[in-house]
Amino acid sequence: MRKIILDGDPGHDDVIAFLMALGNSDQLEVLGFTTVAGNSTVENCTANILKIMDYLGVSIPVAAGYSAPLCRPFDSAAKFHGETGLDGAAAYPAAHSKPVPLHAIEFLKETLLSAEEKITLVTMGPLTNIAILLKTFPQVSETIEEIVMMGGSYATGNALPKAEFNIYADPDAAKIVFDSGVHLVLATIEACFAGGILLTEQESLKDGGKVSRLVYDILKFYSRYAITNGWDRTAIFDMTTILYLLAPEIFTYKDMRVDIEVNGVYTRGMTVCDDRGPTYIKNPENPKRVLLGADRQRVADLFLSTMKKLDERYR
Ligand code: BDR
Numbered sequence: 074m075r076k077i078i079l080d081g082d083p084g085h086d087d088v089i090a091f092l093m094a095l096g097n098s099d100q101l102e103v104l105g106f107t108t109v110a111g112n113s114t115v116e117n118c119t120a121n122i123l124k125i126m127d128y129l130g131v132s133i134p135v136a137a138g139y140s141a142p143l144c145r146p147f148d149s150a151a152k153f154h155g156e157t158g159l160d161g162a163a164a165y166p167a168a169h170s171k172p173v174p175l176h177a178i179e180f181l182k183e184t185l186l187s188a189e190e191k192i193t194l195v196t197m198g199p200l201t202n203i204a205i206l207l208k209t210f211p212q213v214s215e216t217i218e219e220i221v222m223m224g225g226s227y228a229t230g231n232a233l234p235k236a237e238f239n240i241y242a243d244p245d246a247a248k249i250v251f252d253s254g255v256h257l258v259l260a261t262i263e264a265c266f267a268g269g270i271l272l273t274e275q276e277s278l279k280d281g282g283k284v285s286r287l288v289y290d291i292l293k294f295y296s297r298y299a300i301t302n303g304w305d306r307t308a309i310f311d312m313t314t315i316l317y318l319l320a321p322e323i324f325t326y327k328d329m330r331v332d333i334e335v336n337g338v339y340t341r342g343m344t345v346c347d348d349r350g351p352t353y354i355k356n357p358e359n360p361k362r363v364l365l366g367a368d369r370q371r372v373a374d375l376f377l378s379t380m381k382k383l384d385e386r387y388r
C-alpha cells in the first residue's frame with residue numbers, strides 16, 4: 074500500500090484524480106489534501122475539494138496553502154475551470170466541512186516528520202506549497218518517497234506554446250522543487266493527451282451512479298474546450314499522476330535531466346528536457362522521469378472501472 078498526500082488546485086481534473094485514488098484504496102492511502110492557488114483562488118479550491126468529500130461522506134484532512142505564487146501575482150485559469158474553479162458542480166451542495174486549522178506546509182511537515190514509512194507527494198497544481206516546504210523544512214525530503222506531478226511537457230505547452238500551466242504559474246517554485254534532489258516523475262502534457270478520455274466514454278457516465286453522475290456533470294463543463302477545438306476526447310490532466318501510481322506499465326517514459334526556464338520571454342515555465350544522451354547530461358545521478366505516452370485504451374478502462382467501483386461504494 075502506497076501512502077500519498079495530494080497537493081493541488083481543484084479543479085475538475087484534480088477532483089477526478091482524487092476520486093481515482095479513493096476508488097483504488099486497496100493500493101493507495103490518501104493521508105490528506107493540501108490546496109494551493111492555481112485554477113482558482115485557494116479559498117475556492119479548498120471549498121471545492123471539501124464539497125466533493127462532503128458529497129461522498131468521506132473525511133480526509135484538507136489543509137489550505139498559499140494564495141499566490143512565490144514572486145508573481147496570482148492569475149487563475151478561469152477560462153478552463155470557470156469562476157469557481159469547479160464550474161459544472163453548482164447544483165451540488167456547498168461544503169459544510171472545514172479545512173484543518175493548520176497551514177498546508179505545517180500539515181505536510183507534521184505528517185511527513187511523524188511518518189513511519191515514506192510518503193509519495195502527488196502534485197497537481199503550481200508548486201508553491203512544496204517549494205516553501207522543502208526550503209523551510211528540508212529534513213522532510215528524507216520521508217518523501219518521490220514527487221509525482223502533473224506538470225511540464227516534453228516539447229509542447231498549453232499556458233504558452235512551450236510551457237504547461239502548473240509550471241508556468243509559479244516557475245520560481247518549480248525551480249526550487251526541480252533542484253531539490255527529490256526524485257520527480259512528470260506526468261507531462263503529452264502523456265495526458267495520449268490518455269485522453271473520449272467524449273463518447275464520458276457520455277456513458279450519464280446513466281451511472283452517484284459518482285459517475287458527478288463526474289459526468291463536471292466533465293460536461295471541462296470538455297467544452299476540447300469540443301470548441303473539434304477534438305473527440307478530453308485530457309483529464311491530473312488523473313495521469315494517479316494512473317501512473319496504479320499502473321506505471323500503461324506509460325512510456327524516459328529518464329533525463331530537466332531544467333526550468335524561469336524568466337523566458339516566450340518560454341517562461343518551460344521544462345527544458347535534455348535527452349541528448351550521456352555526453353551532455355550534467356547530473357545523470359538525479360534524472361527526472363518524463364512520461365511521454367500512454368496506452369489510451371488502458372487509461373479509459375481503468376478510469377471507467379474505477380467510476381463503477383465508486384458508484385457501488387457510495388450510493
Ligand atoms: C494543469 O493545469 C490545470 O488547469 C489543471 O488542473 C492541470 O493541473 C494542466 O496544465
Ligand code: CA
Nearest residue numbers: 084087197198
Ligand atoms: Ca490542477
